[in-house]
Amino acid sequence: MKNMVEKEKLGRYGKFGGQYIPETLMNELEIIAAEYHKLKDDPAFQKELKDLLVNYANRPSLLYYAENMTKDLGGAKIYLKREDLNHTGAHKINNVIGQALVAKHLGKKRLIAETGAGQHGVATATIAALMGLECEVFMGKEDTERQKLNVYRMELLGAKVHAVTSGSMVLKDAVNATMQEWASRVDDTFYILGSAVGPYPFPEMVHDFQSVISKEAKVQLQAQEHTLPDMVVACVGGGSNAIGTFADFIDDPSVQLVGVEAAGKGVDTDETAATIERGSIGVFHGMKSMFLQDKNGQIDKVYSISAGLDYPGVGPEHAALADAGRAQYVGITDDESVQAFEYIAKTEGIIAAVESCHAIAYVEKIAPTMSKDQIIICTLSGRGDKDVASIAKYKGVSIDDE
Amino acid sequence: MMSNLKPVFNNHKAFIPFVVANDPDFDTTVQNVLALANNGADIVELGIPFSDPVADGPVIQDADLRAFAAGVTPDKIFDIVAEIRKQSDVPLIFLTYLNIVFKYGYDAFCKKCQALGVSGLVIPDMPYEERDELAPFADKYGIDLVPLVTPTSGHRIEKIAKAATGFIYVVSSLGITGTRDSFSQNLNELIADIRKYTDVPTAIGFGIHTPEQAYEMAEIADGAIIGSAIVDLVAKHGQDAPKYLGQYAKEIRTALDNQAQQAV
Numbered sequence: 001m002k003n004m005v006e007k008e009k010l011g012r013y014g015k016f017g018g019q020y021i022p023e024t025l026m027n028e029l030e031i032i033a034a035e036y037h038k039l040k041d042d043p044a045f046q047k048e049l050k051d052l053l054v055n056y057a058n059r060p061s062l063l064y065y066a067e068n069m070t071k072d073l074g075g076a077k078i079y080l081k082r083e084d085l086n087h088t089g090a091h092k093i094n095n096v097i098g099q100a101l102v103a104k105h106l107g108k109k110r111l112i113a114e115t116g117a118g119q120h121g122v123a124t125a126t127i128a129a130l131m132g133l134e135c136e137v138f139m140g141k142e143d144t145e146r147q148k149l150n151v152y153r154m155e156l157l158g159a160k161v162h163a164v165t166s167g168s169m170v171l172k173d174a175v176n177a178t179m180q181e182w183a184s185r186v187d188d189t190f191y192i193l194g195s196a197v198g199p200y201p202f203p204e205m206v207h208d209f210q211s212v213i214s215k216e217a218k219v220q221l222q223a224q225e226h227t228l229p230d231m232v233v234a235c236v237g238g239g240s241n242a243i244g245t246f247a248d249f250i251d252d253p254s255v256q257l258v259g260v261e262a263a264g265k266g267v268d269t270d271e272t273a274a275t276i277e278r279g280s281i282g283v284f285h286g287m288k289s290m291f292l293q294d295k296n297g298q299i300d301k302v303y304s305i306s307a308g309l310d311y312p313g314v315g316p317e318h319a320a321l322a323d324a325g326r327a328q329y330v331g332i333t334d335d336e337s338v339q340a341f342e343y344i345a346k347t348e349g350i351i352a353a354v355e356s357c358h359a360i361a362y363v364e365k366i367a368p369t370m371s372k373d374q375i376i377i378c379t380l381s382g383r384g385d386k387d388v389a390s391i392a393k394y395k396g397v398s399i400d401d402e
Numbered sequence: 403m404m405s406n407l408k409p410v411f412n413n414h415k416a417f418i419p420f421v422v423a424n425d426p427d428f429d430t431t432v433q434n435v436l437a438l439a440n441n442g443a444d445i446v447e448l449g450i451p452f453s454d455p456v457a458d459g460p461v462i463q464d465a466d467l468r469a470f471a472a473g474v475t476p477d478k479i480f481d482i483v484a485e486i487r488k489q490s491d492v493p494l495i496f497l498t499y500l501n502i503v504f505k506y507g508y509d510a511f512c513k514k515c516q517a518l519g520v521s522g523l524v525i526p527d528m529p530y531e532e533r534d535e536l537a538p539f540a541d542k543y544g545i546d547l548v549p550l551v552t553p554t555s556g557h558r559i560e561k562i563a564k565a566a567t568g569f570i571y572v573v574s575s576l577g578i579t580g581t582r583d584s585f586s587q588n589l590n591e592l593i594a595d596i597r598k599y600t601d602v603p604t605a606i607g608f609g610i611h612t613p614e615q616a617y618e619m620a621e622i623a624d625g626a627i628i629g630s631a632i633v634d635l636v637a638k639h640g641q642d643a644p645k646y647l648g649q650y651a652k653e654i655r656t657a658l659d660n661q662a663q664q665a666v
């Protein structure tokens with residue numbers, strides 16, 4: 001007789017995850033999960049994926065020894081995983097290429113996506129252009145204003161950008177709008193979800209497609225230092241670049257995993273997006289996870305200077321890693337991230353995304369407390385060109401952007 | 403478990419109107435529900451607003467905002483129900499999103515429903531796969547978990563139908579709530595499919611707004627659910643809405659009863 005193994009619920013990470021999504025989309029999620037699991041083990045698919053990552057997206061990304069920062073901070077050796085050097089300027093492309101290939105195998109003609117900072121929208125519009133697919137991107141109206149340049153980039157790439165005016169008009173509202181659009185047209189449309197959130201199988205797909213970050217970094221550090229890092233650090237919005245940074249180190253207990261959330265005006269203020277530190281368990285956007293919400297279960301308005309971290313939830317795998325104590329999550333404020341934006345520009349000559357600068361700000365704090373024989377890998381999730389105008393504004397500098 | 407909802411469908415087509423609780427305020431909601439109940443509604447569906455109602459269109463989203471502006475909370479809604487119960491024993495169900503119930507506590511929420519005579523819950527973001535966590539509490543307090551079946555459900559219909567109690571909410575078309583002029587073409591097949599697995603009644607909802615549509619849907623199913631059209635009337639008439647809702651309910655009731663007669 002066969003072993004009576006209790007069937008594990010789909011897409012669970014401890015008590016988090018699941019598929020809390022309207023029935024209209026459930027059949028489609030089953031189809032995507034089945035197709036993805038078939039493709040995942042298919043060498044032809046893996047070859048196709050690798051080919052695009054290498055020849056189109058410019059992978060592997062550099063693991064760069066930040067010597068100036070290391071010397072200046074006087075503690076642990078700092079390596080930067082340069083996702084900012086990918087085509088389209090952020091880690092988002094890794095996941096988009098993967099999901100778009102799944103969409104293509106499913107015969108879809110149209111890609112839709114939410115976007116916060118615009119990086120995921122740009123990546124999706126880019127791949128849609130490459131693959132000859134239609135593309136529509138949903139973006140909170142407030143974000144379309146903070147990230148005008150990215151709106152125009154998407155349009156240049158042939159995508160239609162919808163400014164979402166419901167709710168607080170930021171990332172979570174863009175996710176709502178994209179899910180609604182998907183529910184009304186699933187047959188020819190694939191929703192390319194941009195972070196490690198949502199219903200199963202999205203968190204799993206995003207984990208897998210972003211794990212290229214840590215797989216490469218592990219090999220690259222081995223080659224340069226012949227050792228594992230002591231700590232890996234990444235910023236966390238929904239958690240895609242962070243899960244990619246953690247993935248290949250989760251089973252190496254000596255490696256500390258640190259996710260950096262956006263604390264906005266401060267973790268203890270109401271203007272924050274520090275979900276794991278301030279949030280509580282709930283069910284939203286298709287998943288059971290941690291959310292910023294009130295005692296009645298209404299999702300909070302969240303705030304961060306960074307449109308990409310301005311999200312009231314976090315991926316279920318992060319919630320589980322935090323719950324198990326395997327990863328730590330810390331908050332970095334607007335002020336600290338803007339300071340880091342300037343710091344890394346002046347010390348290393350890198351204009352990094354304000355999202356990524358949250359991780360850099362934490363490295364600035366922690367590296368000096370570590371010894372010189374220790375190593376930190378910090379993921380630079382994106383480049384900061386998109387943020388230059390808003391940082392200038394934040395600093396009270398007026399630049400002519402006409 | 404004995405369902406309080408199933409018998410409502412005996413011998414006639416059920417009319418199930420929807421209003422958002424506390425839209426535009428406490429007293430008007432009570433009067434709206436009474437007006438619907440006194441003019442032919444068989445079950446009244448009360449929406450508990452959620453900050454991010456992903457299954458709802460602009461009409462219901464706006465109603466949620468009005469309810470929030472008037473300070474809605476789950477406890478206030480329980481008070482609304484207590485007030486309705488002083489004057490009517492019309493079957494009531496809640497429509498809300500899972501996080502509201504989760505945060506309140508599954509046991510406490512279902513217990514409260516039982517105490518107030520709320521017979522069922524419709525939770526659009528709780529598909530079949532996730533119902534196990536709430537079902538034991540719903541069973542304990544005799545609350546029906548009304549499932550949704552949609553034109554995309556396909557092979558999923560069997561397991562959904564087999565687990566259903568109360569009634570089955572058949573979604574008329576893809577997408578979100580809001581009034582519509584046309585519905586999925588294969589609703590007949592959808593209902594026939596459900597019928598293979600259960601005798602739990604079916605009610606069609608999403609988009610129905612005219613008496614003619616209600617009549618047409620009642621030809622196919624055991625009842626009609628009308629949401630956005632009623633919420634629209636509340637938006638238009640505010641505190642005067644009860645009068646208009648009563649009149650509208652009467653028209654729908656007449657249409658459905660004509661249907662029942664034709665069917666005989």
Ligand SMILES: Cc1ncc(COP(=O)(O)O)c(C=O)c1O
Binds near residue numbers: 120238383
């Ligand atoms: C450069 C960059 N980093 C990080 C993020 C946050 O997303 P995630 O937490 O999924 O990596 C974004 C999102 O827009 C981004 O554009």
